[in-house]
Amino acid sequence: MLKFALRRLAGSVPLLLVISVLVFMLAKQMPGDGLGGGLNPGNKDPRYITEMREKLGYGDPLVIQYIRWLKDAATGHFGQSFLYKMPVGELIGQRLPATLLLTALSLLITYGSSLALGMIAGRNPGSRLDRLIRTAAYVTYAIPTFIAAIFAIYIFAVVLRWVPLGGTVSVVTSGGLSALGDRLVHALLPAAVLGLFNTAAYTLFLRTEIVENSGKNYVRTAVAKGISRSSVYNRHILRNSLIPLVTFLGMDIGALVGGSVVIENLFAYPGIGTLFTAAVSGRDYAVMMAVTLMTGFMIVAGNVVADVLYGWLDPRIRAGYNGGRS
Amino acid sequence: MMLKNAPASLIGDAAQKFAANRLAVISLLFLLAVLALCLLAPWLTAHDPAKIDLRGLNKGPSAEHWLGTDKGGRDIVSRLLFGGRTTLWISLCVSAIIAGTGTVVGVLAGYFGGSADSLLMRITDVILSFPFLIFIIVVKSIYPGGGIPSLIWTVGLLGWGGFARIIRAKTLAEKENEYMLAASALGAGTLRILTRHLLPGLLSVFITNLMWTAAAMIGVEASLSFLGFGVPIGQPSWGNMLADALSPEVIREQWWVWLPAGLLITGVILSINFIGEGVKEAFKVQEGRL
Numbered sequence: 001m002l003k004f005a006l007r008r009l010a011g012s013v014p015l016l017l018v019i020s021v022l023v024f025m026l027a028k029q030m031p032g033d034g035l036g037g038g039l040n041p042g043n044k045d046p047r048y049i050t051e052m053r054e055k056l057g058y059g060d061p062l063v064i065q066y067i068r069w070l071k072d073a074a075t076g077h078f079g080q081s082f083l084y085k086m087p088v089g090e091l092i093g094q095r096l097p098a099t100l101l102l103t104a105l106s107l108l109i110t111y112g113s114s115l116a117l118g119m120i121a122g123r124n125p126g127s128r129l130d131r132l133i134r135t136a137a138y139v140t141y142a143i144p145t146f147i148a149a150i151f152a153i154y155i156f157a158v159v160l161r162w163v164p165l166g167g168t169v170s171v172v173t174s175g176g177l178s179a180l181g182d183r184l185v186h187a188l189l190p191a192a193v194l195g196l197f198n199t200a201a202y203t204l205f206l207r208t209e210i211v212e213n214s215g216k217n218y219v220r221t222a223v224a225k226g227i228s229r230s231s232v233y234n235r236h237i238l239r240n241s242l243i244p245l246v247t248f249l250g251m252d253i254g255a256l257v258g259g260s261v262v263i264e265n266l267f268a269y270p271g272i273g274t275l276f277t278a279a280v281s282g283r284d285y286a287v288m289m290a291v292t293l294m295t296g297f298m299i300v301a302g303n304v305v306a307d308v309l310y311g312w313l314d315p316r317i318r319a320g321y322n323g324g325r326s
Numbered sequence: 327m328m329l330k331n332a333p334a335s336l337i338g339d340a341a342q343k344f345a346a347n348r349l350a351v352i353s354l355l356f357l358l359a360v361l362a363l364c365l366l367a368p369w370l371t372a373h374d375p376a377k378i379d380l381r382g383l384n385k386g387p388s389a390e391h392w393l394g395t396d397k398g399g400r401d402i403v404s405r406l407l408f409g410g411r412t413t414l415w416i417s418l419c420v421s422a423i424i425a426g427t428g429t430v431v432g433v434l435a436g437y438f439g440g441s442a443d444s445l446l447m448r449i450t451d452v453i454l455s456f457p458f459l460i461f462i463i464v465v466k467s468i469y470p471g472g473g474i475p476s477l478i479w480t481v482g483l484l485g486w487g488g489f490a491r492i493i494r495a496k497t498l499a500e501k502e503n504e505y506m507l508a509a510s511a512l513g514a515g516t517l518r519i520l521t522r523h524l525l526p527g528l529l530s531v532f533i534t535n536l537m538w539t540a541a542a543m544i545g546v547e548a549s550l551s552f553l554g555f556g557v558p559i560g561q562p563s564w565g566n567m568l569a570d571a572l573s574p575e576v577i578r579e580q581w582w583v584w585l586p587a588g589l590l591i592t593g594v595i596l597s598i599n600f601i602g603e604g605v606k607e608a609f610k611v612q613e614g615r616l
Contacts, residue, residue, distance in 0.1 A: 014448075015451055019456075026465070029468045141599065142595040143595070144545030144548055144549065144592075145545070146552055146568070147545075147548065150571045150577065150584060154577055154581075157577075158577060158578050254458070255457070255458075258459040259459075261553070262459070262553065265553065280463055280467050280555075289464075292456065295456065295460055300455055
């Protein structure tokens with residue numbers, strides 16, 4: 001198992017390198033200084049630009065520049081944010097926990113509710129409850145995340161007045177446990193909306209899996225052995241139905257990070273997503289490229305975790321039978 | 327001897343099955359109605375979707391303006407119809423680019439295998455390693471301007487990764503069929519095998535994913551326009567209309583500005599999804615029957 005995990009991890013190194021080269025090349029295309037933020041994009045004086053480029057080592061061969069940039073990036077040095085006047089690494093460090101909380105909470109809500117709903121629908125296919133859940137899931141599946149967010153803000157902020165309008169995060173002044181609770185409460189609505197699409201998709205997927213698995217031979221065997229209905233569902237069917245769900249994790253992290261850009265902007269949530277859009281409009285290229293690189297790495301990491309989990313749950317994957325996947 | 331009700335053809339048979347699916351047919355009719363209304367917009371509405379009318383700002387629904395006006399005094403109904411043209415056109419073009427590129431890459435990788443496969447799939451991996459929206463925004467900020475065509479190409483060329491993977495997987499599965507081997511043994515050329523034997527097998531997966539892509543791209547246009555990286559602000563699109571909901575007064579008091587666009591987008595995506603499901607079902611039944 002450990003060998004499998006290490007092999008999978010090592011296999012992702014070339015991909016990470018290619019991603020870093022791509023980000024480096026994109027950064028070089030940027031009008032300012034996408035690598036270190038050392039150039040003031042507002043200053044168009046050619047003398048200033050030549051001088052700074054010389055000082056920043058932009059006359060060196062590309063390969064040297066790339067290696068220097070990669071070395072810095074590996075140690076967390078992404079240069080200086082032009083907009084916030086602080087090191088990019090530090091800036092990201094400040095914003096990252098909020099986004100991690102948002103995505104983790106969103107995953108938790110997604111898995112919790114889709115598991116419950118999928119089980120209820122899958123155990124009673126064709127029932128009124130099943131039809132209700134499926135219809136609701138189909139409709140939510142069709143609503144783009146940010147329209148769902150607008151609906152949610154309208155319902156919870158305008159009609160019900162549960163949360164304040166235009167900014168669901170109060171300024172945290174005190175530290176400690178109450179501050180953590182405060183953050184959690186304020187992340188709840190954005191996280192639920194962020195996970196809505198996945199919740200609907202998982203519910204439908206899980207329902208189909210459970211219905212299909214209920215007809216399999218091992219289920220008939222278990223029932224024939226006299227195991228109770230609920231035990232067959234919880235221990236036999238659910239376990240097998242959950243395995244394919246794990247492979248979605250890698251894709252989800254990408255979708256969640258991308259979705260959080262929209263959600264954080266709508267809910268005025270101070271995370272990586274709002275940092276990114278502010279950097280784009282403020283032409284803070286160093287921040288933009290650092291966020292792009294980081295999200296790319298997060299997705300690759302998510303895929304590795306998903307594959308290792310899959311291999312752990314399903315021995316056939318570990319043994320090299322990969323069903324046509326590569 | 328003639329068999330009664332013998333399957334006429336792959337597509338004809340599936341069409342028959344599709345026609346029996348009430349939800350899918352209703353969805354198709356709804357989608358066609360929306361398309362027709364948007365295409366006929368210049369003849370259906372007397373209001374210019376972009377003309378600012380300072381005497382009629384933020385007016386509620388009335389006989390003159392069925393769904394009121396927005397912050398520029400522009401008629402909402404007219405903006406919905408003209409905005410639909412923009413949004414649906416973008417979705418259509420982007421889906422065509424994604425489906426085209428994805429199919430070519432997927433078939434080449436899956437059918438020929440070997441080093442072509444590894445190269446193409448590594449490129450796909452890289453493309454899929456960036457969050458879609460962030461990737462588009464970065465590229466758009468390096469190469470700004472270009473209006474809608476540039477938006478279409480950027481989204482299309484960065485978005486084919488998932489499509490290619492699905493087509494590749496289906497190609498690998500289809501390749502296992504014995505008739506493929508037989509065709510090759512009988513001396514059929516590669517091109518003939520691909521077009522006559524492989525592509526029909528990919529049809530159902532292709533259509534289902536095309537539908538899914540078209541639906542998703544409506545959401546992508548809306549998200550990008552909402553963030554300010556999509557359709558230029560002056561031009562009506564469903565995403566630009568929803569961007570107005572960012573203002574607190576609009577979301578608190580002027581439901582007619584954002585709700586119709588939100589419901590229309592949801593309705594269109596839902597109907598496209600149901601049509602996709604209908605197509606999948608229509609082909610599935612057929613595949614299982616001999």
